[in-house]
Amino acid sequence: MHHLTRFIPGVRRWPTLIALLTLLVAATGPALASPSAQASVLRVGYLGVADSDLAKGAQLAMDQINGAGGLRAGGATYQIELVTLAQPPTAESLSRDVAALVSQGVVALLGPEDNTVLTQQNTAALISAGVPVLAAATTDALTRDDATDTVLRIRAPERLYSEALATYLLDDLGLTSLALVQTSVEWTEALLVFERAMQTRGIVPGARVQLADSSSLLAEARGLLDLNPEAIVMWGAPRDAASLLSLLRKGGWAGQFVYRDAEEAARAGFLSDALANGVIGATNWSYAYPGRAARIFLEDYLLAFAQVPGGLAAAGYDAIWALRSAVIAAGVERDALRAALMSFPALNLVGGTLRPAELGDGDLIRVVMVYRLGAGGGPTVVARFDDGQRVAVEEAGG
Numbered sequence: 001m002h003h004l005t006r007f008i009p010g011v012r013r014w015p016t017l018i019a020l021l022t023l024l025v026a027a028t029g030p031a032l033a034s035p036s037a038q039a040s041v042l043r044v045g046y047l048g049v050a051d052s053d054l055a056k057g058a059q060l061a062m063d064q065i066n067g068a069g070g071l072r073a074g075g076a077t078y079q080i081e082l083v084t085l086a087q088p089p090t091a092e093s094l095s096r097d098v099a100a101l102v103s104q105g106v107v108a109l110l111g112p113e114d115n116t117v118l119t120q121q122n123t124a125a126l127i128s129a130g131v132p133v134l135a136a137a138t139t140d141a142l143t144r145d146d147a148t149d150t151v152l153r154i155r156a157p158e159r160l161y162s163e164a165l166a167t168y169l170l171d172d173l174g175l176t177s178l179a180l181v182q183t184s185v186e187w188t189e190a191l192l193v194f195e196r197a198m199q200t201r202g203i204v205p206g207a208r209v210q211l212a213d214s215s216s217l218l219a220e221a222r223g224l225l226d227l228n229p230e231a232i233v234m235w236g237a238p239r240d241a242a243s244l245l246s247l248l249r250k251g252g253w254a255g256q257f258v259y260r261d262a263e264e265a266a267r268a269g270f271l272s273d274a275l276a277n278g279v280i281g282a283t284n285w286s287y288a289y290p291g292r293a294a295r296i297f298l299e300d301y302l303l304a305f306a307q308v309p310g311g312l313a314a315a316g317y318d319a320i321w322a323l324r325s326a327v328i329a330a331g332v333e334r335d336a337l338r339a340a341l342m343s344f345p346a347l348n349l350v351g352g353t354l355r356p357a358e359l360g361d362g363d364l365i366r367v368v369m370v371y372r373l374g375a376g377g378g379p380t381v382v383a384r385f386d387d388g389q390r391v392a393v394e395e396a397g398g
Contacts, residue, residue, distance in 0.1 A: 039078055164282050168382065232255060
């Protein structure tokens with residue numbers, strides 16, 4: 001275990017964003033403490049490592065809050081500290097990781113973001129952690145199986161990404177000839193939701209390819225080339241998506257390629273600039289989103305880390321500002337803090353509107369953005385949804 005307590009100097013726009021977010025997340029009690037106040041440490045345990053996107057987004061928010069003097073709650077002044085793991089959690093280690101972080105006196109847990117680590121035992125460990133868990137994992141069962149509302153989701157549940165993609169492809173683009181491809185078992189739920197959305201519109205997929213791994217992708221690519229659908233919608237590892245798309249393009253297929261994590265694959269270098277051109281994906285937040293707070297966050301993140309933030313960075317950032325609001329309102333006692341996180345008024349933050357009291361089921365936010373990548377791999381947001389309902393791409397306060 002180690003602590004991430006880095007203050008990043010020289011980000012000139014921080015006062016602007018702090019002022020904006022302070023107005024957006026105004027709660028009872030003083031917003032920011034006096035810089036001269038004697039501060040206690042408020043620890044947040046992160047189920048991940050320090051250099052991940054989620055950790056960087058969270059750390060940026062903490063550095064901004066701490067740099068402005070911290071926060072006051074219950075007569076005390078706090079500086080926020082992120083406690084991280086030395087290694088990323090796995091399905092085998094997550095339960096132990098939860099216990100290790102909780103033993104360090106954390107007031108809340110952040111993460112996990114990876115659906116693959118959520119075995120039944122690990123989900124039970126999160127629910128019984130005793131502190132609020134701000135999870136970025138998207139599997140629908142995570143909060144559905146938690147009657148205690150200990151686990152709170154900071155990104156939209158996975159079904160909403162499939163439904164958003166289906167709405168854009170089938171309704172906006174009017175496509176009727178589609179093939180579905182899955183190369184990782186974790187995406188079964190997403191594929192089935194998309195297929196149900198097709199069926200409600202009277203459309204049957206021309207092919208449904210579900211593979212345990214990518215070993216037979218070449219053979220499947222030949223079959224897809226023969227089928228020649230208008231679109232191929234894929235879920236799986238980014239390397240698999242890049243391999244399949246490359247095979248299809250080399251074979252002369254010119255249809256729409258849809259990959260759930262296209263932007264992340266392009267940022268990581270799996271999709272080359274040329275290959276990424278025209279690929280459609282879905283995320284909780286894209287750096288191409290033109291919201292006011294999002295634009296300032298993008299600049300601050302770039303200056304702090306010399307990297308473009310992804311959806312996880314935005315989710316981590318918003319989670320810390322939401323936690324700040326709940327601590328100011330209710331203090332740091334576990335049950336009171338958890339109740340405050342489930343009941344605070346709507347907050348318009350970087351990724352959109354957090355409104356847990358209205359949404360229920362442990363979800364803080366249900367915003368989904370559909371985007372299309374350009375020739376250089378950069379995205380353009382083409383549709384935006386909130387809890388399955390279409391909203392303007394740029395919305396006041398978002």
